[in-house]
Amino acid sequence: xxxxxxxxxxxxxxxAASLELGCNYSYGGTVNLFWYVQxxxxxxxxxxxxxSGDPLVKGIxxxxxxxxxxxxxxxxxxxxxxxxDTAEYFCAVSTNTGNQFYFGTGTSLTxxx
Amino acid sequence: xxxxxxxxxxxxLKTGQSMTxxxxxxxxxxxxxWYRQDPGMGLRxxxxxxxxxxxAKGEVPDGYNVSRLKKQNFLLGLESAxxxxxxxxxxxxxxxxxGYYGYTFGSGTRLTVV
Numbered sequence: 001x002x003x004x005x006x007x008x009x010x011x012x013x014x015x016a017a018s019l020e021l022g023c024n025y026s027y028g029g030t031v032n033l034f035w036y037v038q039x040x041x042x043x044x045x046x047x048x049x050x051x052s053g054d055p056l057v058k059g060i061x062x063x064x065x066x067x068x069x070x071x072x073x074x075x076x077x078x079x080x081x082x083x084x085d086t087a088e089y090f091c092a093v094s095t096n097t098g099n100q101f102y103f104g105t106g107t108s109l110t111x112x113x
Numbered sequence: 114x115x116x117x118x119x120x121x122x123x124x125x126l127k128t129g130q131s132m133t134x135x136x137x138x139x140x141x142x143x144x145x146x147w148y149r150q151d152p153g154m155g156l157r158x159x160x161x162x163x164x165x166x167x168x169a170k171g172e173v174p175d176g177y178n179v180s181r182l183k184k185q186n187f188l189l190g191l192e193s194a195x196x197x198x199x200x201x202x203x204x205x206x207x208x209x210x211x212g213y214y215g216y217t218f219g220s221g222t223r224l225t226v227v
Contacts, residue, residue, distance in 0.1 A: 100161055105154060
């Protein structure tokens with residue numbers, strides 16, 4: 001079965017620091033990759049997605065992610081975080097032939113003003 | 114507004130009581146899902162449906178039942194609630210090509226079983 005690993009469970013950063021959250025998946029075929037964000041008390045919202053083409057994907061609010069096929073990774077980055085980025089971040093994987101997404105366990109990001 | 118609507122938003126149940134969570138979407142999506150979210154465990158799939166009248170088990174189906182009698186609605190039932198079912202429940206939907214476009218999530222139902 002497919003699996004998604006997020007190794008950073010809780011990250012604390014000061015404002016303006018750079019962010020990188022790791023995501024690795026286990027699936028040998030073609031995948032679609034997503035990052036979702038969940039602000040406190042809210043539902044999950046799509047941050048960015050990759051399904052083909054340029055492996056460097058830009059999303060909303062200055063986030064980007066890089067798909068490295070050889071490493072089965074899809075790490076999320078932001079050059080300079082803000083207090084408003086405090087949230088939980090989920091990586092997710094889907095396949096073109098499957099019916100469901102597979103989510104990582106999430107990374108909680110706290111940004112200190 | 115188009116999207117996924119979950120009712121109720123909050124509920125407290127006593128052990129052994131039953132209840133039904135309703136998920137409604139107005140985007141004509143074929144696929145619908147029920148997840149539970151627990152601290153440190155991310156989102157775990159309970160049941161899902163690939164179309165009206167069809168349902169399938171996910172990762173953690175025990176203690177739950179579902180029905181998809183109408184395309185726009187996906188119901189999650191707890192026949193005899195247990196404290197282990199205390200969680201936040203999210204419904205999600207996607208279209209047939211949604212493997213590319215991701216899910217649309219509802220705002221969640223916070224359930225406490227005492």
